[in-house]
Amino acid sequence: MKDPQPTVSxxxxxxxxxxxxLASGATGATSTAAESADASKLxxxxxxxxxxxAPSSVRRWGDLERERLNAMLxxxxxxxxxxxxxxxxxxxxxxxxxxxxxxxxTSGTAALHxxxxxxxxxxxDEVITSPxxxxxxxxxxxxxxxVPVFADLGATxxxxxxxxxxxRITPKTKAIIAVHLCGNPCDMNALKAIADKHKxxxxxxxxxxxxxxxxxxxxxxVGHIACWSLQNSKHITxxxxxxVASSDExxxxxxxxxxxxxxxxxxxGGFHMFATNYRMNEPSAAVFAxxxxxxxxxxxxxxxxxxxxxxxxAGIPGILPHQVHPExxxxxxxxxxxxxxxxxxCKRAEFVKALAAEGVSCxxxxxxxxxxxxxxxxxxAFFAGHWPVRExxxxxxxxxxxxxxxxxxxxxNGIRFTIHEGMTEEYILGAAEAVRKVAKHFxx
Ligand SMILES: *Cc1c(COP(=O)(O)O)cnc(C)c1O
Numbered sequence: 381m382k383d384p385q386p387t388v389s390x391x392x393x394x395x396x397x398x399x400x401x402l403a404s405g406a407t408g409a410t411s412t413a414a415e416s417a418d419a420s421k422l423x424x425x426x427x428x429x430x431x432x433x434a435p436s437s438v439r440r441w442g443d444l445e446r447e448r449l450n451a452m453l454x455x456x457x458x459x460x461x462x463x464x465x466x467x468x469x470x471x472x473x474x475x476x477x478x479x480x481x482x483x484x485x486t487s488g489t490a491a492l493h494x495x496x497x498x499x500x501x502x503x504x505d506e507v508i509t510s511p512x513x514x515x516x517x518x519x520x521x522x523x524x525x526x527v528p529v530f531a532d533l534g535a536t537x538x539x540x541x542x543x544x545x546x547x548r549i550t551p552k553t554k555a556i557i558a559v560h561l562c563g564n565p566c567d568m569n570a571l572k573a574i575a576d577k578h579k580x581x582x583x584x585x586x587x588x589x590x591x592x593x594x595x596x597x598x599x600x601x602v603g604h605i606a607c608w609s610l611q612n613s614k615h616i617t618x619x620x621x622x623x624v625a626s627s628d629e630x631x632x633x634x635x636x637x638x639x640x641x642x643x644x645x646x647x648x649g650g651f652h653m654f655a656t657n658y659r660m661n662e663p664s665a666a667v668f669a670x671x672x673x674x675x676x677x678x679x680x681x682x683x684x685x686x687x688x689x690x691x692x693x694a695g696i697p698g699i700l701p702h703q704v705h706p707e708x709x710x711x712x713x714x715x716x717x718x719x720x721x722x723x724x725x726c727k728r729a730e731f732v733k734a735l736a737a738e739g740v741s742c743x744x745x746x747x748x749x750x751x752x753x754x755x756x757x758x759x760x761a762f763f764a765g766h767w768p769v770r771e772x773x774x775x776x777x778x779x780x781x782x783x784x785x786x787x788x789x790x791x792x793n794g795i796r797f798t799i800h801e802g803m804t805e806e807y808i809l810g811a812a813e814a815v816r817k818v819a820k821h822f823x824x
């Protein structure tokens with residue numbers, strides 16, 4: 381069955397059409413001087429909206445998923461091991477990402493926990509990562525009694541700054557988790573060189589990077605272990621779910637055990653290692669298998685739209701577009717640009733309000749504070765109010781003293797734009813026009 385086109389409901393069509401009619405004034409009048417003055421007047425102040433037609437929503441699942449779920453219901457087991465849906469999902473996953481070993485699991489957090497368990501992270505071991513990410517990036521590190529060490533980020537890539545990563549390496553450092561934020565590939569050549577030089581395990585958090593490419597290669601294939609999430613907000617989804625993969629003979633064979641209570645389903649032989657149960661069931665795997673058929677369409681569309689936005693807002697004074705390496709494919713889980721406060725007469729909040737009035741789907745910032753400034757880190761209160769490794773003297777980490785200045789600046793003046801595969805190039809042109817118009821209005 382062919383992948384259905386994103387459909388727009390009748391109500392959405394009518395809403396979008398009437399919004400467009402309202403936005404254009406629906407007068408049918410030809411262009412006049414008054415009208416062009418109107419075009420530069422902010423919508424917030426009664427001018428015409430830069431975005432003429434609101435983007436329609438997308439149907440992200442349908443017949444492909446129904447077909448897989450129906451096949452699943454004919455089975456006599458819904459368990460993952462040798463399950464037909466799990467087997468098919470991993471086959472399709474490996475066709476896109478050529479890994480020797482891959483294991484489905486219940487979430488991106490689970491995938492990352494499996495990865496650090498397989499990497500042998502233990503009490504007091506330090507793992508360097510980004511403080512602008514989902515907390516799931518470090519939950520597994522903490523559960524293995526490891527110590528997350530947060531490094532600073534590139535000003536407009538929002539990814540690990542390799543020089544700062546290297547500065548934070550100590551004799552206790554065991555691994556780096558590179559988070560491809562927004563689906564923008566990290567500087568993997570630099571991070572791999574650092575990992576090799578210091579004998580560290582390099583883990584890739586690809587949860588926001590489904591379909592991304594690093595120097596033309598599928599994301600996840602430079603490091604030792606890579607992790608994905610299938611949570612509802614990600615490019616493809618099973619509601620929840622995850623996958624962890626490796627081609628490294630030291631880690632790959634451990635992935636199954638690390639997500640399945642420590643037991644080896646191939647060799648048997650009791651429990652030689654300790655792990656929790658992160659198994660994904662067949663109903664989720666059925667949806668995952670179907671969603672993989674949609675991945676390339678979703679990824680290529682988002683890459684195109686995000687790059688178009690960059691092209692169209694390039695050179696606007698005070699605006700820094702999302703920086704992507706020209707040989708990489710960023711899949712824009714969202715688009716993040718920076719606003720230089722010194723270039724404008726308004727605060728970020730007002731700038732965002734003006735953009736929203738123009739019809740742009742955007743918001744200020746991303747997560748409220750860097751992870752290490754969240755109360756659970758500030759209080760070192762991970763386990764019933766305690767952090768055993770600190771109390772036992774295995775680490776001297778004090779998150780109240782941890783500093784990442786560029787990260788603070790990114791969160792203070794970043795502006796986030798929604799990008800999704802239901803959007804049109806016309807919408808992006810409107811959004812870019814809105815940025816230009818609002819920036820000009822508030823320029824110092
Ligand atoms: C979503 C996400 C996770 C966690 O995935 P879950 O499936 O929600 O557990 C981890 N890292 C990043 C970068 C994410 O975006």
